[in-house]
Amino acid sequence: MPDAQTRLEDILFRSYWDDGILDLLCGIALIFFGFTFFFGVAYLIGGSLVPLVYLYFVLRRWIVEPRAGFVEFSRRRKRRNLGRLAIAYFILTALFVGAVYWLTHLWKVDEGQTTDLFISGVPGILSAALAVAIALLTGARRFHIYAAILIVSGTITGFALWSPAIPFLCSGAVLLTGSGLLLRRFVRDADAFQETEYAESES
Numbered sequence: 788m789p790d791a792q793t794r795l796e797d798i799l800f801r802s803y804w805d806d807g808i809l810d811l812l813c814g815i816a817l818i819f820f821g822f823t824f825f826f827g828v829a830y831l832i833g834g835s836l837v838p839l840v841y842l843y844f845v846l847r848r849w850i851v852e853p854r855a856g857f858v859e860f861s862r863r864r865k866r867r868n869l870g871r872l873a874i875a876y877f878i879l880t881a882l883f884v885g886a887v888y889w890l891t892h893l894w895k896v897d898e899g900q901t902t903d904l905f906i907s908g909v910p911g912i913l914s915a916a917l918a919v920a921i922a923l924l925t926g927a928r929r930f931h932i933y934a935a936i937l938i939v940s941g942t943i944t945g946f947a948l949w950s951p952a953i954p955f956l957c958s959g960a961v962l963l964t965g966s967g968l969l970l971r972r973f974v975r976d977a978d979a980f981q982e983t984e985y986a987e988s989e990s
Contacts, residue, residue: 801925801926804926808851809921809925812842815959816835816959818956819835820959821953822952824950824955825950851973854974907950911951912942918933936957937958
C-alpha cells in the first residue's frame with residue numbers, strides 16, 4: 788500500500804502536466820501534421836518532433852518555473868516513467884505493424900477497394916494511440932478525450948473519403964483551445980498566489 792509521501796508525489800506528478808504546455812505543443816504538432824498531409828509532405832513529420840521537445844522545456848522555463856518553481860521527482864518515479872515509456876513504445880510499434888499488415892491484407896483480398904475506402908482515416912486513428920500513451924504516462928486523463936476525438940474524426944474521414952489532414956486539424960484545434968484555457972488558469976492562479984504571499988509578507 789503506498790505511503791503518504793508516494794501518494795503526494797503521485798498527485799504532484801499529475802498536476803505537473805496541468806499548466807497546458809503539453810496540450811499546446813501536442814496541438815501545434817497535430818496542426819502541423821494536418822498541413823503536411825494536406826500539402827502532401829508528410830515526410831516532414833519526423834523532423835518536427837525534436838524542435839517541439841526543445842520548445843517544451845523553453846516554455847516551462849519561461850512560463851511555469853518563474854511562477855511554480857522547478858520540480859525534480861524521485862528515482863522511483865523516474866524508473867517507473869522509463870518503464871511506462873518503454874511499454875508505450877512497444878505497444879505503439881505493435882499497433883503500427885498491425886495496421887500495416889491489416890491494410891496490406893485488405894489490399895490483397897479485395898484489390899484495394901476497402902483500403903481505398905478507409906485508408907484516409909487510418910493516420911488519425913493510429914495517432915489516437917499516442918494520446919492514450921500520453922494519458923498513461925502523465926496521468927492527464929483529458930488526453931483520453933483527445934484520443935476519442937481522433938478516433939471519431941478519423942473514422943468519419945475514412946468513410947467520407949476526406950483528406951487525412953482532417954482528424955489532425957480538428958483535434959489540433961481542440962487541443963489548442965484546451966491549452967489556452969489551462970495556461971490562462973495556471974497563470975491566473977499562480978499570480979494570485981504570489982500576490983497573496985507578497986501581501987502577507989508586507990503585513
